[in-house]
Amino acid sequence: MRYASVRSSDSKDAGQNGQDYDSFHVLGNSLAFCVCDGVSQSYYGELASRCLGERLLSWLSEKMPYSLDEAALLSQLRQFINDLVHVASREIRNHPVPKDVPGLLAEVLEEKREKGSETTFACGLVALPDEWFPCGRVVLAWLGNCRLRCGEGSTWGCHLLEEPDENKGRWSTKKGLVSGELALRAFPVVREAEHSVCRILVYTDGLASLDGIEDVPSDEELGQLISKAVGSSYSDDCSLLEIALPVLSGYFP
Numbered sequence: 001m002r003y004a005s006v007r008s009s010d011s012k013d014a015g016q017n018g019q020d021y022d023s024f025h026v027l028g029n030s031l032a033f034c035v036c037d038g039v040s041q042s043y044y045g046e047l048a049s050r051c052l053g054e055r056l057l058s059w060l061s062e063k064m065p066y067s068l069d070e071a072a073l074l075s076q077l078r079q080f081i082n083d084l085v086h087v088a089s090r091e092i093r094n095h096p097v098p099k100d101v102p103g104l105l106a107e108v109l110e111e112k113r114e115k116g117s118e119t120t121f122a123c124g125l126v127a128l129p130d131e132w133f134p135c136g137r138v139v140l141a142w143l144g145n146c147r148l149r150c151g152e153g154s155t156w157g158c159h160l161l162e163e164p165d166e167n168k169g170r171w172s173t174k175k176g177l178v179s180g181e182l183a184l185r186a187f188p189v190v191r192e193a194e195h196s197v198c199r200i201l202v203y204t205d206g207l208a209s210l211d212g213i214e215d216v217p218s219d220e221e222l223g224q225l226i227s228k229a230v231g232s233s234y235s236d237d238c239s240l241l242e243i244a245l246p247v248l249s250g251y252f253p
Contacts, residue, residue, distance in 0.1 A: 002240070003242070004239065005022045019045040020206075021035070021036040021038070021046065021119075025060075029129075032060035033126075033202070033243070035204060036050070037119060037121070037146055041118075042112060042116065043112035043115065047173070051117075052119055052171055059080055064076070070185065074141075074183075077182065077184060078182055081176060081182075082177060085175065089173055089174055091173070092117055093113075120171070121146055121171065122141070122143075122148040135188035136188055138186065139186045140184065141183065142160065143183070146203070147203050147207075150198075198244070199243070204238060206238035226238055
């Protein structure tokens, strides 16, 4: 695994939290992960990204049906994240606006609070072969403009979402799914070639500059790409998670 999370220049300068939430959990022969990107125009987007990210990780690790049926998994996931609205709305109501915020800005924030906090996300579960799934399984889900790519060998492969767009999907603490289509893919991981590697890559739109890169960069090269993105004039929070499965060759959509 490789992972990175860096706040935007604006967030650093203002001493504010970033709006990305990144997490992963290794349990036995499986790895669950979630990357959420809070929507900056909403009420403290980091609240939605943390609220959803924590619970998605729990669902993937402990509650997701033991299946490869995409329709059934998608239905369960949609129901789960829509049912989070009650607890998420309570967290937003209880979140205090900082006392040092000027009056006019405080009014704007209260108006945003009424509309809720929002986030996009990409998440998944990678499980090695076991007695229930002799070929292992991979379940990937995403909503909005978080990038999710699958490849093999020394490439990052193709985007599972051809044109990542925040307007194509968001989750709201007030309404649940508010726009776009929640997407999910499920497939086995098959042991085929001795030297092959399966790769799963997820990153937020702050690293959109990686979209055109096919060959997997070294640690040093990747660090330079991230530093360049963070230092750009349109700097945004940057988060990345890469999972490589040695000696396992999967087939990807």
